[in-house]
Each structure stands twice: as C-alpha cells, then as structure tokens.
Amino acid sequence: xxxxxxxxxxxxxxxxxxxxxxxxxxxxxxxxxxxxxxxxxxxxxxxxxxxxxxxxxxxxxxxxxxxxxxxxxxxxxxxxxxxxxxxxxxxxxxxxxxxxxxxxxxxxxxxxxxxxxxxxxxxxxxxxxxxxxxxxxxxxxxxxxxxxxxxxxxxx
Amino acid sequence: xxxxxxxxxxxxxxxxxxxxxxxxxxxxxxxxxxxxxxxxxxxxxxxxxxxxxxxxxxxxxxxxxxxxxx
Numbered sequence: 316x317x318x319x320x321x322x323x324x325x326x327x328x329x330x331x332x333x334x335x336x337x338x339x340x341x342x343x344x345x346x347x348x349x350x351x352x353x354x355x356x357x358x359x360x361x362x363x364x365x366x367x368x369x370x371x372x373x374x375x376x377x378x379x380x381x382x383x384x385x386x387x388x389x390x391x392x393x394x395x396x397x398x399x400x401x402x403x404x405x406x407x408x409x410x411x412x413x414x415x416x417x418x419x420x421x422x423x424x425x426x427x428x429x430x431x432x433x434x435x436x437x438x439x440x441x442x443x444x445x446x447x448x449x450x451x452x453x454x455x456x457x458x459x460x461x462x463x464x465x466x467x468x469x470x471x
Numbered sequence: 472x473x474x475x476x477x478x479x480x481x482x483x484x485x486x487x488x489x490x491x492x493x494x495x496x497x498x499x500x501x502x503x504x505x506x507x508x509x510x511x512x513x514x515x516x517x518x519x520x521x522x523x524x525x526x527x528x529x530x531x532x533x534x535x536x537x538x539x540x541x
Contacts, residue, residue: 317491317492317493317494317495317499317518317519317520317521317524318489318490318491318499318502318503318516318517318518318521318522319488319489319490319503319516319517319519320503320504320507320515320516321486321488321513321514321516322486322488322489322507322510322512322513323485323486323512324485324486324510324511325510427484430485431482431483431484431485432483432485434484435483438481438485438510438511441509441510442487442506442509445509461482461483462482462483463480463482463483464480464481465478465479465481466478466479466480467476467478467479468476468478469474469475469476469477471475471477471505
C-alpha cells in the first residue's frame with residue numbers, strides 16, 4: 316500500500332437525492348419512513364410534548380433549493396424515536412431527533428448513527444456515478460462486517 | 472509487477488478511506504487526491520512504503536554511479 320487518505324464527504328445535493336440516501340440508509344438501522352411534511356407544524360406540535368430533543372447540523376453540506384411546495388422535510392421513526400431531516404435556513408442538512416424515553420446523549424448517538432448512514436449512501440452514489448462517467452473499472456464491491464462498503468478500482 | 476489499484480472504503484460513520492496499491496512514488500498521492508477531490512475534504516493522509524520506494528531506488532542508483540565513476 317502506498318498512500319492512505321481519509322476524506323470527509325461534502326454533501327451537496329438536491330432534496331430528492333437526500334431523500335434517496337435517507338431511504339436507502341434507514342432500512343439497515345431499523346427505521347421506517349413516517350411522512351414528508353410541507354411545513355414544520357407537526358414538528359412544532361411534537362415539541363410541546365414532554366420529550367428530549369437533539370439537533371445535529373451537518374456542517375459540510377448544502378441542500379440545493381427546490382421548487383416551491385416541494386416538501387423538504389423527511390421524518391423517520393423507530394421504537395418511539397422520531398428523527399426529522401430538513402434543510403435549515405443556511406441550506407445545510409439538519410437532523411432533529413426526539414424521544415421521550417431516551418436521554419439527550421442517547422438521542423445524539425442515534426442521530427449521529429443516522430447521519431453516518433445517510434452520508435455513506437450519498438458518498439457511495441456519488442462515487443459510483445463519477446467512476447462510471449470517467450469509465451473507470453470497478454473490479455469488486457463488498458460490504459464488510461463493520462458495514463463499510465469497499466470498492467476496488469482499476470484502469471485510472 | 473503488482474496490479475495498480477485504488478480501494479475506496481466508505482465507513483458506516485460516513486468517512487471515506489482511499490488506499491492506493493501497486494502505484495510507486497509520488498504518483499500514488501496524485502491518484503489518491505484525484506479521488507479525494509471527487510468526494511470531499513481530506514482530513515488526514517499516510518504515505519507508506521511504495522510512496523518512497525521509487526525515490527529510494529533512484530537514490531541508490533545515483534550513489535552506485537558515483538562510486539563507479541569515482
């Protein structure tokens with residue numbers, strides 16, 4: 316081995332791409348889709364109930380502004396935990412995790428796991444698209460026991 | 472001769488690890504950076520054996536030549 320680089324993905328995508336990444340990611344973590352919201356009213360209602368809440372902002376992200384009326388909020392749920400993906404005022408991806416039976420630190424851990432899985436799906440899609448566009452040869456793909464995805468490439 | 476290859480690992484935490492194999496010398500870093508630019512921002516790097524191998528061979532050749540020619 317000659318060089319090892321560790322790279323943090325920069326997520327720049329439209330909301331439909333984010334939706335696709337979330338949908339692909341949540342299955343492995345036991346989450347299910349609730350419903351997309353056109354506005355924040357339902358989320359605001361849930362805040363009045365007694366529940367802990369953690370907000371995680373994905374700093375290296377930019378969600379491209381979509382057409383008016385297109386939902387830019389996605390809710391997933393698991394075992395009484397509700398996680399809402401949305402686009403914040405700066406255009407970054409934001410995740411709000413709520414649950415009445417988990418502590419704030421536990422909610423943050425759930426949120427970070429979700430963000431990691433969504434980022435993994437986004438990065439995979441981005442990389443595979445670029446490899447195809449550049450006519451590079453993918454000789455192998457595998458999913459490891461640690462849920463990493465490994466892609467081997469030749470002919471660059 | 473080792474097959475030249477790049478391995479891209481996308482972890483469950485969303486990090487991407489790019490490893491080059493069979494590419495000797497500074498070219499391996501160029502190839503790795505090409506992939507890194509597609510993905511995002513480099514956080515850290517490690518240059519190992521093969522990166523230095525080409526320059527070491529060149530240095531030995533230079534020393535051997537000087538020894539022979541005095």
